[in-house]
Amino acid sequence: MNFNEYPIESLMYITSRPEIVYTHGKGSWLYDNEGKRYLDFIQGWAVNSLGHCNEGMIEALNTQARLLINPSPAFYNEPMAQLASLLTQHSCFDKVFFANSGAEANEGAIKLARKWGKKNKGGAFEIITFDHSFHGRTIATMSASGKPGWDTIYAPQVPGFPKADLNDIASVEKLINDKTVAVMLEPIQGEGGVIPATREFMQQLRALTKQHNLLLIVDEVQSGCGRAGTLFAYELSGVEPDIMTLGKGIGGGVPLAALMAKQEICVFEAGDQGGTYNGNPLMTAVGYSVISQLTAPGFLENVRKTGDYLRAKLLELSEERGFNGERGEGLLRALLLGKDIGPQIVEKARLMQPDGLLLNAARPNLLRFMPALNVTTGEIDQMMTMLRSVLDSL
Ligand SMILES: *Cc1c(COP(=O)(O)O)cnc(C)c1O
Numbered sequence: 001m002n003f004n005e006y007p008i009e010s011l012m013y014i015t016s017r018p019e020i021v022y023t024h025g026k027g028s029w030l031y032d033n034e035g036k037r038y039l040d041f042i043q044g045w046a047v048n049s050l051g052h053c054n055e056g057m058i059e060a061l062n063t064q065a066r067l068l069i070n071p072s073p074a075f076y077n078e079p080m081a082q083l084a085s086l087l088t089q090h091s092c093f094d095k096v097f098f099a100n101s102g103a104e105a106n107e108g109a110i111k112l113a114r115k116w117g118k119k120n121k122g123g124a125f126e127i128i129t130f131d132h133s134f135h136g137r138t139i140a141t142m143s144a145s146g147k148p149g150w151d152t153i154y155a156p157q158v159p160g161f162p163k164a165d166l167n168d169i170a171s172v173e174k175l176i177n178d179k180t181v182a183v184m185l186e187p188i189q190g191e192g193g194v195i196p197a198t199r200e201f202m203q204q205l206r207a208l209t210k211q212h213n214l215l216l217i218v219d220e221v222q223s224g225c226g227r228a229g230t231l232f233a234y235e236l237s238g239v240e241p242d243i244m245t246l247g248k249g250i251g252g253g254v255p256l257a258a259l260m261a262k263q264e265i266c267v268f269e270a271g272d273q274g275g276t277y278n279g280n281p282l283m284t285a286v287g288y289s290v291i292s293q294l295t296a297p298g299f300l301e302n303v304r305k306t307g308d309y310l311r312a313k314l315l316e317l318s319e320e321r322g323f324n325g326e327r328g329e330g331l332l333r334a335l336l337l338g339k340d341i342g343p344q345i346v347e348k349a350r351l352m353q354p355d356g357l358l359l360n361a362a363r364p365n366l367l368r369f370m371p372a373l374n375v376t377t378g379e380i381d382q383m384m385t386m387l388r389s390v391l392d393s394l
Contacts, residue, residue, distance in 0.1 A: 001033050018350060025052025028372055028379045030358065038356040039383055041371045045360075046190065046222050046332065049249040049290055051372035056289045057252050064285035073278050080279035083288040090231055090295055092240040093260035097268075098279040100255045102221035102247025103136025108259035108273060109184065109217050109243050110140055115267050116215060117181035124181040126160045127217070128172055132192035133163075133185065135219055144184065147191070166197055169204040176208075182215035182243075183208075187233035190222035193363040194327060194334035202237030215265065217243040221257070222332065225249030226294040226373050229304040229330030236329060249373075252290040256283040294373070303373050306380065307331045310369060313384050321391060333369045340364035341394065348390045357386040 003019045021033040028051055030040045043051065050057065064079060071077050084096040099105045110127060117124040129135070131146040142150050143157035151157055160179075164171040172183060183205060189195040197205075209216045218241045223233035227249055234241050242265050247257035277283070293299065307330040314326040314335045324336035337345075342361025349357040362368040371379070 027051040028375055038358050040358045041369050042358045042360050043372050044253055046370035047248045048253045049373045050252050056293055057286050060285045060289035064282050069282050070280050077281040079281040079285035079288055083284045086291050094263040095261055095266050097259040099257040100277050102257050103138045103141045105245035105247055105257035105259045106135045106141045109245050113182040113215050119267050124179050126179045127182045127184050128164050128175050129161050129184050130166045131163050134191035167201045176212055182217050184217035186219045188223040193366055194368055199237045202239050206239040215242040219245050221247035226303055227332045229307050250287050254283050254286045256287045303330050309377050310380050334366045336366050345390055
């Protein structure tokens with residue numbers, strides 16, 4: 001169908017989108033309304049952990065849709081229990097609350113920390129977050145985020161989120177006072193440009209938060225669920241946080257998120273937390289399929305291997321073109337361009353013929369790569385060839 005035949009004018013404007021309608025996808029490939037195909041290294045924004053239309057997910061969705069879609073959040077259902085159990089088995093956390101989006105999971109983490117502060121720290125409520133961090137688009141999570149400009153768009157902000165600098169422990173220490181209840185960070189800042197917190201910094205943070213009886217909250221909405229080459233990115237630093245949030249990759253493309261915590265932090269009382277769709281079986285059944293596939297023998301090892309392969313290829317290209325190297329973990333990586341040509345590359349890559357390439361410039365001076373976790377080295381080679389031809393055409 002021609003682009004002009006789609007009734008897009010009824011959609012509220014929130015951002016400019018290219019004049020394409022995507023119609024179907026399979027694995028690392030996405031197809032548009034004119035039948036053109038695109039090699040997808042965005043994957044729904046690091047969401048489609050298993051690529052487009054994964055068979056296991058389709059099966060889970062279809063089977064569950066025939067059994068039970070929604071009994072009500074006030075009742076138990078089987079997939080919610082199974083997924084929660086799988087997540088606690090494979091992490092250092094004891095309890096799970098399911099939500100629908102990363103922002104909502106983070107809202108839950110903020111509430112849990114504030115409630116814990118009320119009970120255990122004389123009403124302490126401040127949560128130290130970081131410059132350039134991203135925690136979501138609700139008013140509270142925007143206030144927690146350190147995205148430039150976000151302090152004024154919907155002012156006034158929700159108070160209680162002083163900002164420190166990532167990988168600078170003194171900047172955190174300086175902000176601690178008797179109102180502080182927690183420190184919250186992304187183990188790898190995603191939207192900020194794929195900036196990992198160092199292992200040393202994570203360990204310093206854990207020691208500092210223990211010393212002051214503060215909670216350590218990791219927002220693993222982007223870095224979690226296999227993206228960093230381990231099931232969760234906190235594992236890379238050898239520390240155990242108190243609270244973790246998941247989103248994006250946990251649903252493999254469907255709206256699902258989770259708030260996880262250690263038993264001793266779980267202070268919610270009846271009525272404190274909820275949500276109409278929390279733990280709904282249709283989404284948790286898909287999440288169960290996703291996490292089962294990610295934790296199958298050899299899967300994460302393969303993510304680490306393809307991550308290393310992508311890293312080597314990006315370094316080679318960087319050397320060849322005089323860029324500034326690359327960074328990241330697993331299959332969340334950035335190529336540092338050294339100049340603000342990211343958006344131009346993204347545009348040209350998408351428009352390429354006969355096949356397009358989907359990339360993202362999280363910041364103008366870098367490209368972010370977030371392919372399916374089961375991307376092949378052959379597809380990485382294809383991507384590199386396409387990227388080289390885009391760079392040649394600049
Ligand atoms: C995407 C993202 C969020 C927000 O998730 P939504 O599902 O869009 O609400 C929060 N934190 C991080 C680190 C993210 O990358």
